[in-house]
Amino acid sequence: MSTDAATTGSRTTRLLGLVVLVGVLALILLGFFGAPEDDEQRDAVRMIFVHVPSAFLTYTAFLTTAVGSVMWLWKRSRWWDIVAHSAAEMGVIFCGLTLFTGSVWGRPTWNTYWDWGDVRIVTNLILFLMMVGYLALRAAGGDENAVATRAAVVGLLAAVNLPIINRSVEWWANRTLHQKSSLTDGNLEDLTLFTLFVGVVVWALFFVWAMIHRFRIGWLEHQLSSIDLEAALVQRRAEATGESAEEANL
Amino acid sequence: MSIVALRDAVVLLGRFPALSGVDLEVGASEVVLLQGPNGAGKSTLLRLCAGLLRPHSGRSVVLGHDLSKSRAAVRRSVGLLGHDTALYDDLTVTENLQFLARASRIELTAVGSALERLGVSARLHDVVVGRLSAGQRRRVALAGVALRRPELWLLDEPHAGLDQGGRDLVDGLVSEAAADGATVLVASHELDRTLELKTRRVTIAGGTIIADVADSDAADTDAADSDVADSDAADSDVADSDAADSDAADSDAVDTDVAGVAGGRGS
Amino acid sequence: MLADVWLVTHKDLRIEWRSRVTLSQVVPFALTVLVLFGFALDANRGVLNAATSGLFWLTVLFVTVVAVTRSTAIETSDGACRALLLAGIEPSAVFFGKTLAVAVQILGVEILMVGGVLVFYGATVESLPLLLATCAVATVGIAASGTLLGALVAGVRARETVLPVLLLPVLAPVLIAASRAFDDALGVLAVDGWSWLGLLAGFGVVNAALGTLAYGQLLEEA
Numbered sequence: 001m002s003t004d005a006a007t008t009g010s011r012t013t014r015l016l017g018l019v020v021l022v023g024v025l026a027l028i029l030l031g032f033f034g035a036p037e038d039d040e041q042r043d044a045v046r047m048i049f050v051h052v053p054s055a056f057l058t059y060t061a062f063l064t065t066a067v068g069s070v071m072w073l074w075k076r077s078r079w080w081d082i083v084a085h086s087a088a089e090m091g092v093i094f095c096g097l098t099l100f101t102g103s104v105w106g107r108p109t110w111n112t113y114w115d116w117g118d119v120r121i122v123t124n125l126i127l128f129l130m131m132v133g134y135l136a137l138r139a140a141g142g143d144e145n146a147v148a149t150r151a152a153v154v155g156l157l158a159a160v161n162l163p164i165i166n167r168s169v170e171w172w173a174n175r176t177l178h179q180k181s182s183l184t185d186g187n188l189e190d191l192t193l194f195t196l197f198v199g200v201v202v203w204a205l206f207f208v209w210a211m212i213h214r215f216r217i218g219w220l221e222h223q224l225s226s227i228d229l230e231a232a233l234v235q236r237r238a239e240a241t242g243e244s245a246e247e248a249n250l
Numbered sequence: 251m252s253i254v255a256l257r258d259a260v261v262l263l264g265r266f267p268a269l270s271g272v273d274l275e276v277g278a279s280e281v282v283l284l285q286g287p288n289g290a291g292k293s294t295l296l297r298l299c300a301g302l303l304r305p306h307s308g309r310s311v312v313l314g315h316d317l318s319k320s321r322a323a324v325r326r327s328v329g330l331l332g333h334d335t336a337l338y339d340d341l342t343v344t345e346n347l348q349f350l351a352r353a354s355r356i357e358l359t360a361v362g363s364a365l366e367r368l369g370v371s372a373r374l375h376d377v378v379v380g381r382l383s384a385g386q387r388r389r390v391a392l393a394g395v396a397l398r399r400p401e402l403w404l405l406d407e408p409h410a411g412l413d414q415g416g417r418d419l420v421d422g423l424v425s426e427a428a429a430d431g432a433t434v435l436v437a438s439h440e441l442d443r444t445l446e447l448k449t450r451r452v453t454i455a456g457g458t459i460i461a462d463v464a465d466s467d468a469a470d471t472d473a474a475d476s477d478v479a480d481s482d483a484a485d486s487d488v489a490d491s492d493a494a495d496s497d498a499a500d501s502d503a504v505d506t507d508v509a510g511v512a513g514g515r516g517s
Numbered sequence: 518m519l520a521d522v523w524l525v526t527h528k529d530l531r532i533e534w535r536s537r538v539t540l541s542q543v544v545p546f547a548l549t550v551l552v553l554f555g556f557a558l559d560a561n562r563g564v565l566n567a568a569t570s571g572l573f574w575l576t577v578l579f580v581t582v583v584a585v586t587r588s589t590a591i592e593t594s595d596g597a598c599r600a601l602l603l604a605g606i607e608p609s610a611v612f613f614g615k616t617l618a619v620a621v622q623i624l625g626v627e628i629l630m631v632g633g634v635l636v637f638y639g640a641t642v643e644s645l646p647l648l649l650a651t652c653a654v655a656t657v658g659i660a661a662s663g664t665l666l667g668a669l670v671a672g673v674r675a676r677e678t679v680l681p682v683l684l685l686p687v688l689a690p691v692l693i694a695a696s697r698a699f700d701d702a703l704g705v706l707a708v709d710g711w712s713w714l715g716l717l718a719g720f721g722v723v724n725a726a727l728g729t730l731a732y733g734q735l736l737e738e739a
Contacts, residue, residue, distance in 0.1 A: 073734060129686040136682050140673045143264045145304070146738035150669050153731045154683060157665070160723050161687050168690035168716055172697065225265055233260070236270040239290075239456030302599060304737075321737075326605035334596035336603075340535040341528070352524050353604035378535065394600070 008216035016209045023202035030195040038192070047105035049195055053203035054097040055124070060207070061091030062127065062159070065134075069155035072148050081148040082218035084155055086211055088134050094207070095128040117173045123166045130158040144225065251314065253278055253402055253433040254299055258308035261291075261298050261457075268294035270457035271308065276435065276450075281428050284437040286454040292437035293333065295454065296404040299435060301325040313401060326354075329400030331408055335391035339380030343370060343390050346379055350394050364397040365390070369419055384411045389419075396423060403427050403434040521606045525614025530621060532591055539622045543583050547626050550576045551633045565638040570699035573634055574655075574692050580626050581619075581663050581688070582681050588619050589667035589676075598671070598736060608733030612664060616728070620660035627652050643704035647711060651698040654714055655691050658721030662687050665728040668735040690720055 031049045038045035068084025071077050102121050103113040116122060134154045138147060254276040261269040269291050276282055284292045297303050299312050301324030310317040315324045337346045347361040365375065368389045379387060388411050395403065408420045417440075424434050453461035533539055554572045558564045565572075592598035592615075601611055631648070634640045642648055666684050670676040694713040701710025 073731070126686050126689050130683075133679075133683040133686060137670075137673065137679055140675050140679055142672060142674065143262075143738070146672055149734050149738050150673070153665070153669055153727075153735060156731070157662070157683075157687060157724070157727060160727055161662075161690065161720070164690045164716065164720050164723065168693040171713070171716070172693045228265060229262070229267065232265065233267050233270050236267045236457045240458055240460045241456070300603065302602065322605065325603045328603065330599070330603060332596060332599065334599075336596045336600035338528070338532060338591065338597055339594065340532040345531065349524065349528050350600065350604060353521070353601070353606050 006220055008213045008220070013209060013212050016205065016212075020202065020206045020209050023198070023205060027195070027199055027202050030191075030198055035192040035195040036189050038189075041105075041109050044105050044108045045192065047101050048192075049199040050203075051098060051101040051105060052196060053200045054094040054101065055120075056200060057203060057207050058091055058095040058098050058124065058127070060204075061087045061094060062131070062162075065091060065131075065155045066159035069152035069159075072152040073156075076145075078148075078222060079219075081152070082215055082222065084152065085138060086214040086218055088131055088138075088151075088155070089214060090207060090211055092128065092131045092135060095124060095131060098124055099128060119166065119170045119173050122169045122173070123162070126165050126169075127158070127162060130154075130161075134158065251278070252276065252311070253280075253313060254435070255311040256298075256308065257310075259298065259310045260306045260308050261294055261303050262306045263294065267306075268457055269298065272454075272457070272459055274452065274459060274462075276433055278433055279428050279431045281424060281434045281436070281449045283449045283451045284435060284454055285439070285451060290454045291457040292454055293406050294457075296330065296406050296435060296437055297332070299324075299402065300328050300330040300404050302330075327400060328402040328404055329395035329398045330404045330406075331388075331391055331395050332406050335379075335387050337379045337387065337391060337394070340378055342376045342378050343382070344375045346390065347394055347397060351397060354398055356397060356399075360397050361393075364393040367396055367419075367423070368393040369415060385413060385416060388412060389416060392420065392423065399430075399432075401432055403432055403436075405434065405436045405438075407438060408436060409438060409440045518607060518610055521610035522614045522617065525601075525606070525611050526617040526621075529588065529591065529615060529618030533618070533622060538587050539584065539626065543580055543587075543622070544626055544629055546583060547576055547580050547630050548633050550579060551630060551637060555637055562639055566640065567705060569634050569638045569640045569703060570696040570705060571692070572638075573630060573699060574695045576630060577623065577627060577656075577659070577695075578685060578688050578692060580623060581659050582684060584619050584622055584626075585663035585667040585684070586677065586680060588615055588664065589671050593671050602736060608736050609729045611736065612668075612728045612732035613725075615667075616657070616660045616664045616725070619664055620656050623656050623660060624652060627656065640703050640705075642702065644702045644710070647698060648702035650714060651695055651702060651710070651717070654717045654721060655695040655698075658717060658724055659688060659691055661721060661728050662724040665724065665732060665735075668732060671735070672738055687724075691717065694720070 027049060031046050035046065035049075037043055064087035065084045068080040068082075068087060071080035072084065099121065102124075106115060106118075106121075107113050114121075134151060137154055138151050141147065252275050254274060256272050256274040259269055259272045259274075260267055272291075272295060274295075284295065286292055294303065298305060298310060298317065301312065301315075301317060301321035303317075304321070305317050312324045313327050315321070317324065338349075341349065343365065344361060347364065348358055350356075351358050351361055370386065370389050370393060374382065374386060379390060382390065388408075392408065395405070403424070405420075405424070408424075409417045412420065424436065427434055450462070450464045452459055551572065554568075554576075555565060558568065592601065631642075631652075635642070663684060666680060666687070670679045670683070673679050694716045697706075697708055698710040698713040698717070700706035701708050
C-alpha cells in the first residue's frame with residue numbers, strides 16, 4: 001500500500017463533513033439568534049441544543065460499544081472490535097460534553113453545578129467513569145486479541161450494570177430535578193423545539209462523520225500491523241540462517 | 251495417526267511471530283528432542299502443542315483436535331512442564347498434587363506413586379512448596395505431569411536445576427512414557443544426555459524448523475555424528491533458498507525425514 | 518461442576534489459612550480505614566453515626582480491591598492458572614470457586630468491621646437479620662464482579678492500578694443499596710432496608726451470569 005492511499009477521507013466523508021459544517025453554522029445561527037429566550041431559564045435554555053443531542057449520542061455510542069463487544073466475543077470480528085473502540089472514544093467525549101453542559105446549565109437554573117438528586121446526570125457520571133476505565137484498559141496495551149477480549153468484557157460489564165446503576169440512583173435520589181417534561185408539556189417555544197431537532201440531526205451527522213474517520217484510523221492501524229507482520233515473519237525466519245533482515249529482503 | 255500435525259503454523263506473541271511457520275509431524279510413541287538457541291521458539295512450540303496458545307495461521311492439529319477451534323480438549327490430554335512449575339507456594343507438596351489429581355479426575359492414590367517415582371522423599375510431602383529448593387520444586391512439578399499419564403508429554407528444559415539423580419529420573423520417565431505409547435516432546439540444551447534415548451532431533455531457529463533428523467539408534471554414535479552433518483546440510487539448504495520460499499523447502503525436507511523415521515520404526 | 522467449585526474454593530481458602538494474608542493484612546487495613554474516617558470527620562459522633570453505613574461499605578469496596586488482587590495473584594504467580602486450564606476444570610467452576618472464596622474472606626472482614634463501627638462510631642444494631650442479609654447478598658455480588666475483573670486484568674501490565682479504575686464504578690450501585698439497607702439495619706434512617714436487597718440480588722445475579730459466560734475467554738488470554 002502506498003502512503004498516499006492511507007487516508008481516512010473519501011468522497012462520502014468529505015460531503016458528509018461539508019453537510020455537518022453547514023449544519024453547525026445553521027445551528028449556531030438558530031441557537032443563538034433564532035430561538036427565543038426561555039421565560040424561566042433565560043439564555044441558559046440554549047444549552048439544550050448541545051446537551052440533549054450529546055446525551056442521546058452518549059447512549060448511542062455506548063450501545064454501539066456493547067454490540068461491538070458481543071460481536072468480538074462471539075465472532076472474534078476485528079471489524080466490530082474497532083467499532084467498539086471507536087464508539088467508546090466518541091462516547092466518552094459526548095458523555096463529558098453532556099456532563100459539562102448539564103453542570104453549566106444547572107448553575108443558573110438550579111443554582112448549583114452538581115445536583116446529586118438528579119438521576120440521569122449521576123448515572124451519566126458513573127457511565128463516564130466506566131468508559132474512562134474501558135479506554136484506560138485499552139491504553140494499557142498487550143496482545144491485540146487479549147486487549148480486544150478484555151475490553152469487550154468491560155464493555156459488556158458496563159452495559160449489563162447500567163440499568164442497575166440507574167435504578168439504584170433513582171431509588172436513592174427519590175426525586176428528580178431533571179426536565180422530564182420540557183420536551184413534551186409544551187413549555188418550549190416551537191422555534192426552540194425546531195432548533196433542538198436541528199441540533200440532534202447535526203450532532204448525529206457529526207457523530208457518524210467522526211465515527212467513520214475514527215474507525216478508518218483503527219482499521220488502518222490494524223492493516224499496518226498486518227504489513228508489519230509480513231516483515232516480522234521474514235525477519236524472524238532470517239534469524240534461522242543467521243542473516244540480518246536487510247540481507248533477507250534483498 | 252499423527253499426534254502432532256503442524257503445517258505452516260504461525261504463533262504471535264503480541265505482534266512478535268514467535269513461531270514463523272512450523273511444519274512438524276510427530277507420531278505416537280516418538281521422542282522428539284527440540285534444540286535450538288535461546289529465543290528460537292522452542293517453548294512457544296510446546297505451549298502451542300499444549301493448547302495454551304491460539305495459532306495465528308496455518309494448520310495445527312494435536313491429538314486429532316484443531317487448535318484454532320478446540321484447545322480445551324487438547325489441554326486435558328497433555329502434560330506440560332514449563333519454565334514455571336505451576337504450583338501453589340502456600341500448599342504442601344501433597345496438597346498441590348491432590349488438587350491436580352482431583353481437578354483432572356485422577357485417583358488420589360496416584361499422587362503417592364508419582365512422588366515416589368520422582369524421588370521426592372516422604373519427609374517433604376507435607377512441606378509447603380514455597381519452602382522447597384528449585385530442584386525439589388521441579389521434581390514435584392514433574393510428578394504433577396507424570397500423575398496425569400498424558401498422551402503427549404511436553405517438557406521444557408526438564409533437566410534444568412536437577413542433580414545427577416534427578417536428570418537420570420527424567421530420562422527414565424521419558425523412556426517409560428514412550429514405551430507406554432505416549433509421545434514426548436522435549437526442549438533441551440542437554441544434547442549428550444538425551445542422546446541416550448531413542449530420539450528424533452528437531453532443530454528450531456527463528457521460529458521455524460531448520461533440521462529434522464532421526465537418531466536411528468541411540469547407542470550408534472557414528473549415526474549420531476552423521477546426523478549432525480545432515481543437519482548442517484539442511485541448514486545451508488535454507489540459507490541458499492530465498493527467505494520467502496524457505497517454507498516450502500523446509501516442509502519438503504521435514505516430510506522426507508518423517509517418512510524416514512516412520513520407515514525406520516517399521517523395520 | 519459443584520465438586521470443582523468446591524475444589525477451587527477449598528484450595529483458595531486453604532491457601533489463605535496458610536498465608537493468613539487476609540487476616541494479618543486486610544483486616545488491619547480495613548480497621549485502619551475506619552479509624553482514619555473518624556479522624557477525617559473530626560471524631561464528631563453525630564456525623565460519624567449518620568455516615569456509618571456509607572463509610573462501612575466504602576471500606577468494604579477498598580477491601581474488595583485488595584482481596585481480589587490477592588486472589589488473582591495466587592493464580593498468576595508461577596503460572597498456576599495454566600495448571601487450572603490444563604486440568605480441564607470448567608472455567609465457570611473456577612469462576613464460582615474463586616468468587617465463593619473471595620466472598621467468604623470479605624464476609625469475615627465485614628463481621629469484624631461491624632464490631633469496629635459499634636465501638637468507634639457508636640452504632641447500634643436495630644435489625645440483625647437485615648444486617649446479615651445485606652452483608653451476605655451484597656458480598657456475593659461484589660465478589661463476583663471482583664473475581665471477573667481480577668481475571669480480566671491478570672495479563673495487563675499495570676494491573677494493580679487498572680483494577681480499581683474498572684471495579685469501583687461498577688460497584689457504585691452496591692455502595693448505594695447496601696448503605697441504605699444498613700441505614701435501616703443500624704436505625705440511622707427510616708427507610709425500608711429490605712427493599713434494597715432485591716437490587717443487590719439483581720446485581721449479584723447479573724454479574725455472576727456475565728462471569729460464567731466470560732471467565733473462560735479471560736482465563737485463556739491471561
